[in-house]
Amino acid sequence: MAIAVYPGSFDPFTYGHLDIAIRAAKMFETVHIVVVHNPAKKPRFTATQRLQMITEVLAGKPGNFVVSSFESGLLVDYCKSVSADALVKGVRTNMDLDYELPMAQVNRDLSGIETVFIPADPVHGFVSSSLVKQVADLGGDISKYVPDVVAKALRS
Ligand code: PNS
Numbered sequence: 001m002a003i004a005v006y007p008g009s010f011d012p013f014t015y016g017h018l019d020i021a022i023r024a025a026k027m028f029e030t031v032h033i034v035v036v037h038n039p040a041k042k043p044r045f046t047a048t049q050r051l052q053m054i055t056e057v058l059a060g061k062p063g064n065f066v067v068s069s070f071e072s073g074l075l076v077d078y079c080k081s082v083s084a085d086a087l088v089k090g091v092r093t094n095m096d097l098d099y100e101l102p103m104a105q106v107n108r109d110l111s112g113i114e115t116v117f118i119p120a121d122p123v124h125g126f127v128s129s130s131l132v133k134q135v136a137d138l139g140g141d142i143s144k145y146v147p148d149v150v151a152k153a154l155r156s
Contacts, residue, residue, distance in 0.1 A: 025063025
């Protein structure tokens with residue numbers, strides 16, 4: 001058993017993310033869920049809000065989770081700081097893999113850390129943070145896609 005880092009924007013955290021986190025926790029003794037600032041994206045929620053929501057969602061869920069955030073720097077340095085053995089990423093589609101593969105390769109090249117890809121449950125295959133935000137903004141029902149605390153935050 002070992003330590004994993006599951007990073008992402010999580011803007012917001014969806015049921016798809018939750019599924020990956022819980023499945024990762026079956027393979028790793030500790031899973032650090034890390035809210036990472038992605039300069040390519042303009043977030044809806046602050047890092048603190050995302051961190052609070054994720055902490056609330058994970059309360060009582062099976063697994064040993066640590067929720068944190070980091071604003072700048074290399075992910076591999078964060079991994080070193082928590083003695084992580086692996087990164088975890090969820091993969092829904094070929095497009096996800098195209099996006100994730102070079103990141104996994106550069107992270108391994110920089111530090112030797114391996115990335116473990118977990119295939120998304122098809123139930124969550126089309127659920128993305130950006131689609132959920134769009135549906136919420138247009139008045140659609142997002143209760144199937146995100147936990148209650150997130151749905152409430154999106155509606156307010
Ligand atoms: O949920 P996202 O936005 O697709 O997650 C992407 C993220 C934040 C994991 C990625 O952008 C990242 O790892 N950023 C940290 C900066 C870094 O280390 N970049 C170089 C290697 S990818």
